[in-house]
Each structure stands twice: as structure tokens, then as C-alpha cells.
Amino acid sequence: MIxxxxxxxxxxxxxxxHQPRRRRECxxxxxxxxxxxxxxxxxxxxxxxxxAFVDDATxxxxxxxxxxxxxxFDYLEMTLGWRRRQPGQRNYLCSEVEQAHLMP
Numbered sequence: 001m002i003x004x005x006x007x008x009x010x011x012x013x014x015x016x017x018h019q020p021r022r023r024r025e026c027x028x029x030x031x032x033x034x035x036x037x038x039x040x041x042x043x044x045x046x047x048x049x050x051x052a053f054v055d056d057a058t059x060x061x062x063x064x065x066x067x068x069x070x071x072x073f074d075y076l077e078m079t080l081g082w083r084r085r086q087p088g089q090r091n092y093l094c095s096e097v098e099q100a101h102l103m104p
Contacts, residue, residue: 023056028086030056033079035070051078 001007024030037049049070053063063082067074 025057027055027057027060031062031082032056033075035067035075037070040066049074051075053078053082 002009032054033051034054035049035051037047039047040050041048046068048066048068051065051067051070051074052061054060055062063078065074065078
């Protein structure tokens with residue numbers, strides 16, 4: 001099949017181009033949520049995860065929290081706290097699943 005040009009092995013396939021997503025226009029219209037595990041405090045403390053809420057339109061850091069590990073509980077707790085302070089916010093984008101979720 002390779003010799004007949006019907007199939008290419010992985011080394012010779014062209015990468016599929018990723019279509020970039022356009023940023024939202026207004027502050028607070030979409031908040032991206034992500035976590036980053038790292039030795040943030042070097043030798044002064046244990047490795048931990050930084051959870052961040054980033055506004056899509058302005059790239060402004062909206063909320064940050066250090067947690068022991070990235071978990072659904074920590075995301076939920078942080079999101080509920082954010083919703084209390086920003087009751088109009090409805091759209092969140094989580095890089096783990098790479099899709100927008102409409103919060104009830």
C-alpha cells in the first residue's frame with residue numbers, strides 16, 4: 001500500500017493544521033481555566049499546582065490559587081467562589097477538554 005501511494009507511515013504524514021480560535025471581544029465573556037504543576041517555591045516548599053482563571057479577551061489574570069494537586073474538587077471550589085463574585089459570568093473554557101461549557 002505504501003509503494004502504491006495509498007498509505008503513508010506516520011513519519012511522512014503532514015501535520016493537520018490547527019485552526020486558531022478567535023478571542024472573545026468583551027472582558028468577562030469567556031474565562032479560560034487551567035492548572036500548572038511545578039516546583040513554584042523551589043526548595044522552600046513542596047511542589048504544587050497553580051490554578052488560574054484568565055480572561056480570553058484581555059488575557060488578564062482574574063483569579064489564582066495554589067493547591068496541592070489539580071483536582072475536580074479544587075476547580076469546582078474555585079469556580080463557585082468566582083461565580084459568587086462574578087454572577088454574570090457564564091462561559092468557561094477548560095484546556096483539559098478544550099471546549100466551552102455553559103454553566104447553569
